[in-house]
Amino acid sequence: DVKVTQSSRYLVKRTGEKVFLECVQDMDHENMFWYRQDPGLGLRLIYFSYDVKMKEKGDIPEGYSVSREKKERFSLILESASTNQTSMYLCASTEIPGLAGLTTDTQYFGPGTRLTVL
Amino acid sequence: AQSVSQHNHHVILSEAASLELGCNYSYGGTVNLFWYVQYPGQHLQLLLKYFSGDPLVKGIKGFEAEFIKSKFSFNLRKPSVQWSDTAEYFCAVNPHAGGFKTIFGAGTRLFVKA
Numbered sequence: 001d002v003k004v005t006q007s008s009r010y011l012v013k014r015t016g017e018k019v020f021l022e023c024v025q026d027m028d029h030e031n032m033f034w035y036r037q038d039p040g041l042g043l044r045l046i047y048f049s050y051d052v053k054m055k056e057k058g059d060i061p062e063g064y065s066v067s068r069e070k071k072e073r074f075s076l077i078l079e080s081a082s083t084n085q086t087s088m089y090l091c092a093s094t095e096i097p098g099l100a101g102l103t104t105d106t107q108y109f110g111p112g113t114r115l116t117v118l
Numbered sequence: 119a120q121s122v123s124q125h126n127h128h129v130i131l132s133e134a135a136s137l138e139l140g141c142n143y144s145y146g147g148t149v150n151l152f153w154y155v156q157y158p159g160q161h162l163q164l165l166l167k168y169f170s171g172d173p174l175v176k177g178i179k180g181f182e183a184e185f186i187k188s189k190f191s192f193n194l195r196k197p198s199v200q201w202s203d204t205a206e207y208f209c210a211v212n213p214h215a216g217g218f219k220t221i222f223g224a225g226t227r228l229f230v231k232a
Contacts, residue, residue, distance in 0.1 A: 004161075031218055040127065042208060043162075043222040050218055058219065090162065096218075103150055104212040104220050109162040 004110040019078040023091030032074035124223035141209030
């Protein structure tokens, strides 16, 4: 079974703090993603990475950065946390479907980190 | 704007009732389609997916979905729900033109009364 783990289940930080969320997957997947999940808005893509040291902005990258130094690890960084970044953060990884080019197959999700910024 | 729409945000059913959750998307061209489920306290996980071929796809736990290209729809169905189907369901679309990006609907919370 694919396993995606996230460093914390719950996190409480203060406004202005730098926050690191880490994600590790054990299936040698090329692609990794960070989403935030908010009630009534579903999942929104923050950043994704398709290879080590490669990253692309998703739909809501403002206020976030990412790092992928090793294939199995993808970190999300909040440079200066703000209250509107209080949310559930989900990490996912996926293979690239062999016959469908640069598209996405099943994503495997971590348990999520519920971040509260006070 | 391009989007994925789930028509019902909250659904309440009694056990043994039939379920249909609507999903429409606004992307032209070829798409990969997914339904994910999040049971209370658990990870988001795949329920079923469609890439090509037979537009009626079957997933885990008796769920199925039908892709109707002309309607840009991928509705989820189950003939008889159980209390254990209580969860949040997300429709997701990966347009091939968008590369690796997958766009999720807002989700539908299903509550099944025992």
